[in-house]
Amino acid sequence: MSTSSVPLLEAKGLTMRFGGVTANEDVNFLLREVELRCLIGPNGAGKSTFFKMLTGQLTPSEGKVFFRGQDITGAKSHEIARHGIGIKTQIPNVFNGLSVHENIFVAAARNKSMQQTKRIASATLERLGLTGIAHRIVGQLAHGQRQWVEIGTVLAQEPELILLDEPAAGMTHEEIVRTAELIREINKTQAIIVVEHDMQFIRMIAKTVTVFNQGRILIEDDVDVVLADQRVRDVYLGKQAA
Amino acid sequence: MKSALASFITVVALGIVLMFALPHTTDMFGLMQMTVFVVMAIFALSQGFIWGYGGIMSFGQAAFFGLGGYTYAVAAINFGDSTGAVALAIIVPGLFAALLGYFMFYGRISDAYIGVITLTVTVILFNLINATSGDWYTIGNAPLGGFNGMPSVPTLNMPGDPSTILDPEQLWYVTIATLILVYVLLRGILASRLGRVIVAIRENETRATLIGYDPRLYKLITFIIGAMIAGIGGCLYTNWGAFISPTVFALAMSAQVIIYVLVGGLGTLLGPILGAVLIQWLISFAGSQSAVDSNLVLGVVLVAFVLLVPQGLVPVVRDTITGFWQRRAGTGSEEQKQTTRGAEVRS
Ligand SMILES: Nc1ncnc2c1ncn2[C@@H]1O[C@H](COP(=O)(O)OP(=O)(O)OP(=O)(O)O)[C@@H](O)[C@H]1O
Numbered sequence A: 001m002s003t004s005s006v007p008l009l010e011a012k013g014l015t016m017r018f019g020g021v022t023a024n025e026d027v028n029f030l031l032r033e034v035e036l037r038c039l040i041g042p043n044g045a046g047k048s049t050f051f052k053m054l055t056g057q058l059t060p061s062e063g064k065v066f067f068r069g070q071d072i073t074g075a076k077s078h079e080i081a082r083h084g085i086g087i088k089t090q091i092p093n094v095f096n097g098l099s100v101h102e103n104i105f106v107a108a109a110r111n112k113s114m115q116q117t118k119r120i121a122s123a124t125l126e127r128l129g130l131t132g133i134a135h136r137i138v139g140q141l142a143h144g145q146r147q148w149v150e151i152g153t154v155l156a157q158e159p160e161l162i163l164l165d166e167p168a169a170g171m172t173h174e175e176i177v178r179t180a181e182l183i184r185e186i187n188k189t190q191a192i193i194v195v196e197h198d199m200q201f202i203r204m205i206a207k208t209v210t211v212f213n214q215g216r217i218l219i220e221d222d223v224d225v226v227l228a229d230q231r232v233r234d235v236y237l238g239k240q241a242a
Numbered sequence B: 001m002k003s004a005l006a007s008f009i010t011v012v013a014l015g016i017v018l019m020f021a022l023p024h025t026t027d028m029f030g031l032m033q034m035t036v037f038v039v040m041a042i043f044a045l046s047q048g049f050i051w052g053y054g055g056i057m058s059f060g061q062a063a064f065f066g067l068g069g070y071t072y073a074v075a076a077i078n079f080g081d082s083t084g085a086v087a088l089a090i091i092v093p094g095l096f097a098a099l100l101g102y103f104m105f106y107g108r109i110s111d112a113y114i115g116v117i118t119l120t121v122t123v124i125l126f127n128l129i130n131a132t133s134g135d136w137y138t139i140g141n142a143p144l145g146g147f148n149g150m151p152s153v154p155t156l157n158m159p160g161d162p163s164t165i166l167d168p169e170q171l172w173y174v175t176i177a178t179l180i181l182v183y184v185l186l187r188g189i190l191a192s193r194l195g196r197v198i199v200a201i202r203e204n205e206t207r208a209t210l211i212g213y214d215p216r217l218y219k220l221i222t223f224i225i226g227a228m229i230a231g232i233g234g235c236l237y238t239n240w241g242a243f244i245s246p247t248v249f250a251l252a253m254s255a256q257v258i259i260y261v262l263v264g265g266l267g268t269l270l271g272p273i274l275g276a277v278l279i280q281w282l283i284s285f286a287g288s289q290s291a292v293d294s295n296l297v298l299g300v301v302l303v304a305f306v307l308l309v310p311q312g313l314v315p316v317v318r319d320t321i322t323g324f325w326q327r328r329a330g331t332g333s334e335e336q337k338q339t340t341r342g343a344e345v346r347s
């Protein structure tokens, strides 16, 4: 499957317009199998909109998305999930009224036998350090723990590509360090795109970084090159030249 | 988990005790009355399931109840044997729900409009059946009878043996056994993967979609199961009086079943059952005093519950009991309390 010629994910000329607002414009993006990519950019740059187009939550105004060469543009979210793309959204989406275990179990259960499901669920809980609070109701947990539960639901569905939209938001420093470790470990077997504002966090995990600004890709390069780039600094300081 | 199993076994055991004890402890009138209360409890389970677990707000469960009742009547008159008629009384509402549900869920109708559409369908059915007076409106040998309804419907016979008709006591056994069966079936569904996904979709449709479930399909399945249960209720209702009339499609029927669920407790199965029996009992009690209008009773009960016990009876009682045991155990740690509250959300 993983022939190097076919990228895992390819976006061609992706554009998203909301009435007069253009949230993404002509985004061309490539991701290899088992690659880890960080996506940064100021507020409103269009990072979340890009993720929403990849996962079928929004249908692009223009452009195409290919997953392993297969056109998935405009497919329904649940179909894209079945192709093997999982997402942790920026605004947490968890089953608040259910227990931690139930959240993970339901995510693991699709298309699997009961035994497989149970095995995946308990392995996922263990991996995220959630076993001790497996029977707590998710709606009552601290923000950082709920983030992990959501990451857990994504892992439990065993996707080939994992999108994480601000996974470290609202976490303590310790939690951030653990999340960075977790991401590196997941990346041994699965491709990941991480959106984050926390530069410390980005430095902990990043190899290649793509910078979004005003809906377009500004620069894409090694983390050191990107963070040293004057344009990137300007964008983050809000000094973007008109 | 363990306490959920214990409460399930307790409920089933109490149901079986009631089933065998009641005929010995009450007269024929009391037994007949309890039979119709239990019919309403089955009806309430259909609403309680799709609303409390599926998150589907149907204002028209009476449509399926009525369809079940009429289908049974028409089929029983034509077949001269109730066996196939009972099956049809489940299948026809199920098919109707499949069509209506497909249109609603796959047509991306918003939640609020699902209420409006189900309500409208019930009103249309009411008017349709109401207008079927005269010989012209006959299905096979069965005249629909318009607003006069269909009298002298053949009641249940032994399966495959039309010459042996069940007496009222036997009908009681059949009715309450059906309620217990429906309860067990729904508990089974809720414990299965299907039920857990249904509840997950109610909790967060976006998340369910993003992990690969198609909410439209699960809502459709939920809606069909609910309609089939309502159909069984309607079938038993016709059998109870050997009679059916368009009032089964009246708005009051749909409103009443919503009130059963609210009073008993949304998101539980025992709640709708107890809500139905309690309210029906109150109404018939008030009716026997003949001074009070039954709609007034319903209204007062609803307002009192919405204001004073908005979660409904069963959740309140359960919280009280678990609170009591935790205080007795003395070590009701925060974690334990949260666990019991969690079980309540699920069961
Ligand atoms: N549904 C929508 N309707 C109209 N405008 C929208 C919609 N969603 C996003 N936008 C606009 O598109 C632009 C990009 O938003 P997006 O959420 O993708 O940015 P982001 O890079 O994720 O920002 P942040 O870092 O704050 O999360 C913003 O100007 C936003 O206001």
Ligand SMILES: [Mg+2]
Pocket (backbone or CB within 6 Å): A047, A048, A049, A090, A165
């Ligand atoms: Mg965003």
